């Protein structure tokens with residue numbers, strides 16, 4: 296069987312109702328994985344998407360809505376996924392939110408929310424996910440960092456801080472979980488065309504584009520294919536890496 300196939304494995308992708316998470320869920324399912332979707336809801340929409348993915352790719356796909364900002368909800372999500380699928384092999388910690396604003400203009404509640412979703416939510420998912428993966432003898436965890444977590448960006452201090460924290464979390468988890476057969480890597484997307492970047496004005500987009508060696512913004516599928524590589528056996532000896540998916544923006 297091709298090393299890119301994930302038949303017989305179960306993947307949970309947080310924040311997979313749209314954007315990069317949705318493309319990743321679709322890509323992993325297309326390569327044979329049973330998939331658990333997640334988002335804030337509504338449940339009927341997520342259920343509809345799960346049914347469509349299952350039909351398209353002939354895999355099992357279910358949806359478990361949960362707010363990644365709540366430790367209890369994250370624990371419940373991981374356990375519900377494991378109960379339904381009977382195993383967990385791949386965990387993609389993708390759910391994330393922006394918290395744009397100059398340093399002097401960031402309300403405390405916004406700081407708390409961004410760190411709760413992007414950092415604490417990922418940490419809690421890895422805690423429970425790693426315990427469940429151990430039962431199957433190992434697995435692969437992929438976190439969604441960002442180019443701004445490595446390079447910073449004026450007006451994105453909060454978001455950049457959350458993504459830099461994710462990189463530290465990823466590297467530490469890779470060291471701790473490697474001996475248990477669990478690989479942990481991050482992808483660091485550059486500018487990807489999704490709802491998250493849709494609000495940016497034309498001038499700003501133009502400026503970003505000038506910095507991209509490949510001369511185009513990335514697609515959600517560009518990131519999904521990199522996650523696929525890190526999820527499966529093609530990357531069996533890769534852990535503790537932060538892989539840029541940015542068209543040559545960070546060089």
Ligand SMILES: NC(=O)c1ccc[n+]([C@@H]2O[C@H](COP(=O)([O-])OP(=O)(O)OC[C@H]3O[C@@H](n4cnc5c(N)ncnc54)[C@H](OP(=O)(O)O)[C@@H]3O)[C@@H](O)[C@H]2O)c1
Nearest residue numbers: 310312313314315334335362363390391441484487489491
């Ligand atoms: N787009 C980029 O240029 C870019 C660049 C670098 C890194 N990233 C990172 O890549 C990841 C995906 O980004 P994207 O562009 O696909 O974003 P997006 O289009 O805004 O989608 C975000 C996803 O996360 C989910 N989500 C948000 N808050 C959540 C919460 N509290 N609990 C559960 N799910 C939640 C959303 O679910 P709902 O639909 O229910 O709201 C949605 O599925 C994020 O971590 C982002 O920081 C993106």
